[in-house]
Amino acid sequence: MQQIPESLVARMLNVWALDLHSNQLKTLPNSIGCLTKLKFLNVSGNYLQFLPKTIEDCRSLEELNANFNELTRLPDTIGFELTNLTKLSVNSNKLVMLPSSLSHMTSLRVLDARLNRLGSLPEDLENLVNLQVLNISQNFQHLTTLPYSIGLLISLVELDVSYNGITVLPDSLGCLRRIQKLSLEGNPLVSPPFEVVEQGLEAVKRYMSEKMTESYKKTPMKKKLWGIGKMVKYKTFHGLSSSPGRRTGGDHRGDEREGFINVNDYRQIDGIASPRHVSLFNPRRLLSPLSAYFSPPRY
Incomplete structure (x- = not known):
């Protein structure tokens, strides 16, 4: 034909x-x-x-x-x-x-x-x-x-x-x-x-x-705070740290490393991976401190 x-x-x-x-x-x-x-x-x-x-x-x-x-x-x-x-x-x-x-x-x-x-x-x-x-x-x-x-x-x-x-x-x-x-x-x-x-x-x-x-160790502080967000979100980055106050006994050693965000502060990705919500995955939105899907790092 x-x-x-x-x-x-x-x-x-x-x-x-x-x-x-x-x-x-x-x-x-x-x-x-x-x-x-x-x-x-x-x-x-x-x-x-x-x-x-x-x-x-x-x-x-x-x-x-x-x-x-x-x-x-x-x-x-x-x-x-x-x-x-x-x-x-x-x-x-x-x-x-x-x-x-x-x-x-x-x-x-x-x-x-x-x-x-x-x-x-x-x-x-x-x-x-x-x-x-x-x-x-x-x-x-x-x-x-x-x-x-x-x-x-x-x-x-x-x-x-x-x-x-x-x-x-x-x-x-x-x-x-x-x-x-x-x-x-x-x-x-x-x-x-x-x-x-x-x-x-x-x-x-x-x-x-x-x-x-x-490469992360050489990254300036400002970029560390938000640039590492995706790695933490997908639980793939080495050396994840829990946020202060969540360890038993109040032991916060290791929590003072710069730019770490607790994985538990993120919503599961599968829950928002629908076509209607896919725009939420835009990197600018994900890495914005105003994002509704993660909290800013605790100090």
Whole structure:
């Protein structure tokens, strides 16, 4: 098939699965937005250069497979609407970036964006609280850095960043508590060095965690007070201290270290990780002393 009539799709109101893979489609009809019950859409193996903005109206969509096309971009606001999406596969395209709205897909569990031309990733990845698998391998020389927030993906189990141009991994990778598989080969890594990488996952996590601790010690007081908030929130930072007055016997030794915030002062992240509240995860709001979700440090 080279095209699909608009009128045909507009009458398929009860369709919940649509498989159009391995055709010669260059565009999808705008009427695809009428498929409000659609849960599974496979348009892989076509010649699509873009997805129609109306795809955002398919709010029941759970899986979207657009692999092996010629996509150069995704709709800018796709993440604001497709909040039920659990799997997004856009590998083997020509994408140069992923929209920042992607970080609002709080139900997303699998993101496959390998074999593209990605030059960067969205900054607010920590909002993807259910993401378990992230594959951004084989973007080659285009992808040279990873955002700090990649280490705040609290559910991440598999991370593949192989065959890119990455030289330095963010220290926050040492905070990935659930990670079981980490693929780093094919990168000109300087930090961590090769001798650490070849020792395996635990060695890499330990190296990055120690580096983060060292970096924290050199951080000015003002930045310590609020910049460490995320690490404390996710219970991943080494050396957490309880707040004064909560230890038995009134022993407060060790509580005088600068910039520590008690984990118990935070609401559980799962309780506010809904699309309606996802804006609360904005770093500016999280790190603001006026935030309603944590108390300022006690002295």
